[in-house]
Amino acid sequence: MNRSRAAITALVAAALLGLPALAQVPAGFDTPEDARAALASARQQQRNARARGERLEREAARSQEAAAKAKAAAAALAARVQQAEAGIAAAEAQLALTNRERRALADKLAERRRPLVRLTGALQAMSRRPLALSALQPGSLRDLVYTRAVLDSTIPLVRQRTAALRTDLDRAKVLEAEARVALAELRAGEAELRQRRGQLVALAAQERLKAQQAAGGADREAERALVLAEQALDLDQLVERLEAAGTLRERLAALPGPLPRPADPAAARMAAPPRPAPSETAPPARYQLPVAGRITAGFGEADPSGQRRAGIALAARPRAQVVAPGAGRVSFAGPYRGYGRIVIIEHAHGWTSLVTGLATLDVAVGQQVTAGSPLGLAPAARGEVALELRQGGQPLNPLDHLR
Secondary structure: OHHHHHHHHHHHHHHHHOOOOOOOOOOOOOOHHHHHHHHHHHHHHHHHHHHHHHHHHHHHHHOOOHHHHHHHHHHHHHHHHHHHHHHHHHHHHHHHHHHHHHHHHHHHHHHHHHHHHHHHHHHHHHHOOOHHHHHHOOOHHHHHHHHHHHHHHHHHHHHHHHHHHHHHHHHHHHHHHHHHHHHHHHHHHHHHHHHHHHHHHHHHHHHHHHHHHHOOOHHHHHHHHHHHHHHOOOHHHHHHHHHHHHHHHHHHHHOOOOOOOOOOHHHHHHOOOOOOOOOOOOOOOOOOOOOOEEEEEOOOOEOOOOOEOOEEEEEEOOOOEEEOOOOEEEEEEEEOOOOOEEEEEEOHHHEEEEEEEEOEEOOOOOOEEOOOOEEEEOOOOOEEEEEEEEEOOEEEOHHHHOO
């Protein structure tokens, strides 16, 4: 009898004490659906960044020109930074999901443990009373027989409930292991991100210095860009003026050089004047989002002031890496009122990209960039990085040209 009670007590107590402790992991998401969506998005961004990094690393290895090799190497390193950032975001979402499930399981286990705790207390009280003493007390033998009958009917129910409890405890241990793996991935991603960022900062500084040394008039052009920024009434006017300056520069660069005077004047009269090549309007061959993040405002949506947005806004992680959406030439890089630090890139065929909301800049006016080249970092606090794409001054939806 005492052995049966002791066995039941031990069984229940083992089930009650086997729950692993919950790790202190911030949720960060309102619902499990939000966390699952963030996890799927982060994993997709991680795969995309890895593919870009591998492609750019191959381009850098194949390139024979030093400038092109350096640009591809910097863009590849920026892609690896974004890959590490996406890995951290995925680990955070996985931790949030695991932690939420563990809290729900702990609540269910607490509800199930209440009746078992009371039963354990009663069994422990019974197990402490010696069997010989119970037999000598008046009516104890009848009570003993009755108790044995009650226990015989209770033991199967106790075993059933403790079996379900053990299943939940096993699931809790699995969740604990998953949380530890996700936490280890988070720490590894943070360490990799610090290393990659250090390498990228050094490489971006070298490229910026080379660009300034290669372009003798870069300082004067930067000063003119700052003057335009002060004179422009708004951001649209600044982009229009820079686009006009870029168009003029392209036309001047496309003018033919002096032709040798022909010996026969008649041949000169008969020579047909050169015809300009038809203007091309193709968008950038490769175009991507400047930062990994959730789209918080779409093209054409009304902003808080009621005006229609000329681009899209992305929720960026703190100090997230911001890259050039496409290849081109930096026509403006600096602070602009109300938009933080901004970068304007002139693409071929009259296309222009505007990236706003940066906290730091890694490019200078006149610098040539490729798709994925590092532009700078997002703010230390969570904020929005906006992207606008224009063709001939007309705003277009950047999402329609991603490739």
